[in-house]
Amino acid sequence: MSFIPENIIDEVRLASDVVDVISDYVNLRKKGVNYFGICPFHTEKTGSFSVNAEKQIFHCFGCGAGGNVFTFIMREEGVLFPEAVRLLAKRAGIEIPEPDENDNTSLQEREALYYACELAADLFHAQIFTESGKPALDYLYKREFSDEAIKAFDVGYAADSWDILLKHAEAKHMRPEIFEMAGLLNKKDSGGYYDRFRHRVMFPIRNLAGKVIAFGGRKLVTDDTVPKYVNSPETPIYHKSNVLYGLFQARESIREFGEVIFVEGYTDVIRPAVAGIKNIVATSGTALTDLQARLVNRYTEKVILLYDNDLAGAKATMRGADILVAQGIEVKIAELAEGEDPDSFVQKNGIEALRSKLQAAVPLLDYKTRSLGKTGVDQKESIQSLVGTLSRIQNGIERQEKVREYAERMKINEEVLWEEVRRLRKVQRTRKNYDSKNLQVDIQLRGSATSSFALRSRPVEEELVRIMLIYPRSVPYIFSFMELTDFYNDDYRTIAALMHQLYEHNVRVDAEELVHYFNEPEIANFVSRIVHQEKNAAGLAPDFYRWAADCLANLQRIMLDTKLIEIQSQIRDCEKSGGDATDLRERYHVLQTQKVRIKAENFLPSKNEEK
Structure with a gap:
């Protein structure tokens, strides 16, 4: 079905920031109020492609292309409007229901769930400033939370009642089944419903469009048999593995500062954010997931983990850190004393003390090596x-x-x-879960790939592909140093992807039959040529390790050369504008040192590994 309701389109539009989306395709750099990059729609070197975050539009001064986030996806992906909406919805974690042509029940149901959550959030927030909400307000005031903080994050109070929300729903002529589906009411065994959240401080959780989709409720009683937190269950509009508390409010600050701070709880976000550290989000007490890592990677490639420093917390932090590293994110660890959390730390020591802790954050690998040699550490x-x-x-x-x-x-x-x-x-x-029936691979190239690099790396990439075609045993060895995204040539990346997946599925294919896996004539011709050259070659060197090692070393030199040229340009721009280029020069020196140390021998496996 091609029809998508306007309310769903609006939700997708709000959740799809034009800068975030286009950054997946184009390497953008901020200049003034706009972002600029190389236009993906025509060949150019000047970077005349402009994106305006405030107006949520793009425009190329070279070819004249322009529009909004939907227009960009339609042009870039070659799809019509409905498919562009669906692609962006999938990216934002928004489900688009597929009802029958003559049935709009599920669409209405989804909208009703959002409405139910908004009604509940409004009720909870209003209640906290009433006489019945005094226990919650006193609790927050005792912990030195201001009215500003309470209002900024719409903190509320679920009354000590079994049916106040139920009655509120009925007064609004809403079916209780909708509130149950939204995780706000529970169903009685004997029939009827009762409020899920009772006598709790309530923290509404918003999606990237700013809509309330779930809640976390903190108990106000001292009874240890009562759970400290009660959270919303999974619902059609809330999937906790794909949500970060505070991300909706923090998006612009994350982009501005170029990094995000991860904490554990709701108040760990609220207190620092209101005090001025706004680029902060929480996993809300759950383990960090791949989806959350990919979500935050849209905004930044730098993360500081700031969690409770007990043993269990440290282990959870390390697991989450490795998930972030796997997404190409630079991770640092900021330490607090055992038993301390960001909320209590700022309350006792002030926001500047927390800034100092964050500035002292250490790279993940440095943090891990600190434990070596310590007493009691395995x-x-x-x-x-x-x-x-x-x-x-x-x-x-x-x-x-x-x-x-x-x-x-x-x-x-x-x-x-x-x-x-x-x-x-x-x-x-x-x-990894590969689909053996579909050998198509969806790859997003890094925006830093330049035409110069592509030109210089092409013959090296061709050699690596040649090695894999002639010696399939080389595939795991080559991919121990490379990812598919390291192949910038589309054709060679396609061939490498096939060889990689055949290896992963332990599928053995006769070399001459490989051509049948490719529909593109150019790729099929290339594979055929390589295979036949190998058959007719006399004395081809059997030592593919040395051959591949030479290629890998050469490719890394080219990569570093490209980065060095780019940094040189950045240094010149920085100096022209009167800025401090010290960090850039230091980075340039580090990369120069790395380049000198690159040798083919570094890539050769041990004798045992060759076997």
Whole structure:
């Protein structure tokens, strides 16, 4: 069905920030109030493609293309409007129901769920400032939360009653079944309904469109048999694995500061945010998920984890950190004293003290190595944790440098550490859920890929693909250093994706039959040519490890050359504008040092691994 109701379209539009969406396709840089990049719709070098966050539009001064977020997806993906809405809805975690042509029940139902949550949020917020809400207000005032903080996040109070929300729903002529479906009422065994949240401080949870979709309720009684928190269950509009508390309010600050702070609880967000640290979100007491990591990666590639510093909290933090690393996010850890949380810390010490803690945050790998050698710490477990992080680093250059650096720090043989990292990466790959019936791979290229890099890397990528076609055994070895996104040439990436998935599914295909896997004539011709050249070649070197190692080293040099040229340009721009280029020069020096250290020998496996 192509028809999508206007209310759903509006919801998708609100949840799809034009800068966030276009950043998935174009490398944007802020200049003044707008963002600029290379236009994806025509060939250019000047960067005349402009995106306006305030107006939620884009325009290219070169080719004249322009429009809103839907227009961009239609042009970029080559789809019609309904499909563009669906693609963006999927990206934002918004379900578009598919009712029968003559049935709009499920559409009305979904809208009713949003309305029920808004009604509940309004009721809870109004109640906190009434006489019945005095226990909740006193609790918050005692913890030094101001009216400003309460109103900024619409904190409320669920009365000590079994049916106040139920009666409110009936007064609004709403069916109680809708409130039950929204997780606001529970059904009695004997029939009828009762309020799910009772005598609790209420924290509404909003989606990226700003709509209330769920609640967290904090108890006000001291009875230990009563759960401290009661949270909304999963509903048609709320999936906790794809939601971060406070992200709706924090989006602009995250983009402005270029990083986000992760905390655990609702008040850990509210107190710092009201005091001035607004780029802060919470997992709301649940373990960090892949979906949440991908969600925050739309806004930034830098995360500071600021969780409770007890043993259980530390382990949960490490698990979440590795999930972020796997998404290409730079992770730092900010430490608080045991038993302290961001809310209580700011209450006791002030917001500037928290800023100091955040500024002192240490890189994840440094944090993990600190535990080595400490009394009572399991050394084997600590090293395994370190290997877990190293194996999840997506950038091949960075992974290589980190393995070398931390092997030296820990006084571990570098090759031994490499073996562990490669072994774990292989295990991780086997856990991925590949669709063996569909060998199409959806890849989003990094925006930093330049035409210069693409031109220089093309022959190297061709050699790596050639090696995989001739020696299928080389596939796991090559992919221990690379990701599919490291292939910038579309054709070579398509071939590499096929070889990778055939290997993962343990599918053996005769070399000459590989051409049948490709519909594009150009790719089929290339594969056929390589296979036939190999058949007719005399004395092709059987040592594909040395061949591949030379290619991998060369590719990394080209990558670094491209980055060095880009940083040189940034240094010049910074100096012209009178800015401080110290950090850029330091980064330039680090990359120069890395380039000098790149050798083919660094990529060669041990003799045992070759077997």
